[in-house]
């Protein structure tokens with residue numbers, strides 16, 4: 001077991017990787033692995049599977065024969081240099097961007113064969129999103145933002161507010177519930193965005209540089225809360241980051257270089 005890897009479900013106030021974000025370098029991944037251990041999902045154990053994804057923007061190839069697997073409850077970091085295709089991979093996996101070629105399966109179902117309506121229902125019900133800048137709706141309070149996915153899923157106002165309040169408390173930002181996003185700090189805004197992403201009970205959270213705009217103290221706090229909350233609720237996390245300290249919170253890393261993926265596992 002790699003000493004950098006944290007125990008699962010450390011609960012509220014968990015401590016993250018040994019030494020937190022300060023402990024970089026020790027025990028970097030060494031073993032190349034294949035697909036993750038079977039848990040749930042399709043017969044291979046994968047919840048979300050991509051094979052041979054290709055995406056080109058005009059003359060620019062963003063993804064070339066990229067593959068990806070994530071099992072239920074797994075946290076996978078997608079790493080790589082700037083412009084290597086990490087965000088494009090995340091957008092393809094989340095069904096936000098249609099790849100030019102390749103196959104994407106969610107719980108064994110071919111995502112390309114779904115109607116637009118089915119795909120957007122999938123995004124609403126099964127997926128949650130956290131981006132570098134929280135992308136909270138500026139006109140809504142933090143509580144209203146956190147309740148928004150539940151409301152879009154048809155949950156009644158009172159029940160949505162109750163569940164949102166629970167998540168805001170879980171993410172330790174209940175004190176800013178009544179404030180607008182413009183009135184809270186970057187770290188608080190990201191924690192509200194995580195509450196919003198998790199409140200609707202997603203099976204997969206897509207997090208694109210969720211700590212990119214935060215200092216190291218707030219990054220550590222956000223990563224602890226994000227990964228603890230995801231583990232407790234059983235959500236898988238696709239975590240795009242260029243920061244090894246953030247990737248250290250994952251179970252496994254996938255490296256993207258020039259649009260191609262390579263899996264890195266942790267040495268046993």
Ligand SMILES: Nc1ncnc2c1ncn2[C@@H]1O[C@H](COP(=O)(O)OP(=O)(O)OP(=O)(O)O)[C@@H](O)[C@H]1O
Nearest residue numbers: 057060061062081082083084085086087088089242
């Ligand atoms: N909407 C777009 N239109 C045109 N080119 C794009 C678009 N999105 C991405 N690209 C290009 O595709 C390539 C991969 O971009 P992508 O954003 O996926 O990389 P990344 O690894 O996430 O980068 P970063 O770490 O800097 O965010 C880059 O060359 C980028 O310029």
